[in-house]
Amino acid sequence: MNIVLLDPRQTQSEIWSISSKRQIEHLITHVNVQVGDTLKVGVREGKRYLTEIVEITAQAIRVKALNEEVVPQKLPVTLIVAMPRPKVLRRLIMDSVTLGVEKIILLHSYRVDKSYWQSPFLQQLDQYVTLGLEQAGDTIAPQIEIYKRFKPFVEDVLPTLISSQTPAYVAHPYARVAMPFAIEHPCTMVIGPEGGFIPYEIELLEKNGCQAVSLGNRILRTETVISYVLGRLFSTT
Amino acid sequence: MNIVLLDPRQTQSEIWSISSKRQIEHLITHVNVQVGDTLKVGVREGKRYLTEIVEITAQAIRVKALNEEVVPQKLPVTLIVAMPRPKVLRRLIMDSVTLGVEKIILLHSYRVDKSYWQSPFLQQLDQYVTLGLEQAGDTIAPQIEIYKRFKPFVEDVLPTLISSQTPAYVAHPYARVAMPFAIEHPCTMVIGPEGGFIPYEIELLEKNGCQAVSLGNRILRTETVISYVLGRLFSTT
Incomplete structure (x- = not known):
């Protein structure tokens, strides 16, 4: 604290x-x-x-x-994450808030176990937000939104988050383009579940404006990948 | 896995x-x-x-x-970390190994609780190394070294890890220089304990070749800071 x-x-x-x-x-x-x-x-x-x-x-x-x-500035990023295991969710919220993510979206995906949506942790998100803010010395909670259906979200909501000034990236091990670094514009970042998005999901994300980008050939856990990617994307701040 | x-x-x-x-x-x-x-x-x-x-x-x-x-390449970094709480130690080792840290040094410091050195987790490091390698798809364990005395380490060992091609950075909230990013050379990275290094320790680190660098005005937990910094430092890989 x-x-x-x-x-x-x-x-x-x-x-x-x-x-x-x-x-x-x-x-x-x-x-x-x-x-x-x-x-x-x-x-x-x-x-x-x-x-x-x-x-x-x-x-x-x-x-x-x-x-x-001075209240620390937020990172101009919307983080869209496939709903993780409850224990990981807790850390993910705390870390994302501490790092200054502006908006967090929890999303269903094929490899997300449906039971995760029943987790009591989902009712306690505000506690983890508070802990994350108290760690960072921040006072402003990020927006948190929940979408339990993948396709409607990707087709109807995701495009509204993307513009030429605000690109969206999805971390994907088989992408040929490397994840950008030290960007100086806002962005939307999509992180898949354990085991990754299925090909259909990657295609739908790409079709709706996401660029698939690679983080190299090490496979990182969700908790690790978020701070790794944010450090990389917002190096200049 | x-x-x-x-x-x-x-x-x-x-x-x-x-x-x-x-x-x-x-x-x-x-x-x-x-x-x-x-x-x-x-x-x-x-x-x-x-x-x-x-x-x-x-x-x-x-x-x-x-x-x-192909076995993934390591990051050319020596990570020196003030010994964290046992639970954090476990994650720190797993994450650092997954991210490809070449060498990990656990170090005592003034704000490290002495009881941490009695943790049974210290006898199980190899288990966490294995889990980290299995996550990353890597086969080569990093070197892990332990130094229970701060001053002799900083004065006698640390300088042998630093050269003009291998600078050393210590993350310090009050530093005026920002942490570099997207470097293309090896480096040594020093991370303090919860509560930070005391001024005497920062001075001794600086006197022995470390540059104090800032990560902005958010205070990150040890687990979070490591992947954040590695993402930032090795953006180009």
Whole structure:
């Protein structure tokens, strides 16, 4: 946790109260905070501040804002990912949020086990978003959308995300073109499931405006590929 | 598992036997292999082959080599990481191996909890190396070295890893120079612990030839930062 995120309703008065058990426990046990220490606090969907701790009790840590700080910029990318296993989903959301992805789309695909859509983790996405934001020092949650039908999404929604200034890439091991790097424009990035998209899906993605690009001949896990690709695409930032 | 790794001793005769319980279970349960299917098999520290399955029993899956395949190249990088929490260590080793890191060095640092060095995971590194190689389709394990004393390592060992053709970078949030990208030479990359290196450590690293470089103002977790940085550094491959 590199910033404590508060709800705007917690920051109405001059003194703000950190009252979440998770946050208090972290601050007391791991950071060992003391009255008088400074603490980075973000207002969800709002600004970020350096604050000073004015009171610590078992129920609340109270802080007073000192200066406004800069909220890190987002990466101009829409990440479309075939719905992964629940455990991977958790990390994928946290990592994507930490890295600054602007919009995340979870998509069904042939090799996605249908049971993944029943995962209770799907109801807890906001928790993972919070953890990702607190790791990055960010305050703005990405948009998250869910599409449980591949074909209608690819035919009707995907084309609206693509333009000449915003190309879309799908990582595909057999593509002949290499994944671009250090791009200076927004883009949409499509990542397949474990085992990859089936040929029909790759064809449909290509037909609807995605360029299939290769990441070399190592096969990476979903969690690994996302940060690898984002590091590569947005090298210049 | 995108390749089945065998010990060279398992590949002495014309027919090779896959006899590890883990591998057999994966192939039968997840891949649903059948006699006559092809299967990618690698010989540890050796070559990689397309094979044909000739027999399946509960105790062994037997294969016959068809053609030799290309083993993916390594990234010319030495990764020096402050020893992470055991759970993170496991993923870090798997990911680094999958991504093709040539050499991994685990290092003590001020903010590394001493208990991490007692972790039983440290005795199981080779298992994680195997999983990482099997994910990537690689056969060659990276070198892994462990240094439990920061100062002697930085003063005596680190300089031997640096040359004008092989620079060393340490990721540091307050550095003014940005992390390079798409480099075309080998390098050494140093990643700090949760909470970062202390100023004394950064100074000692700089004094001994490391350049402190920044990854922007988002603070990434160790697991995330490694694939992010490797994607950025080796964009051209």
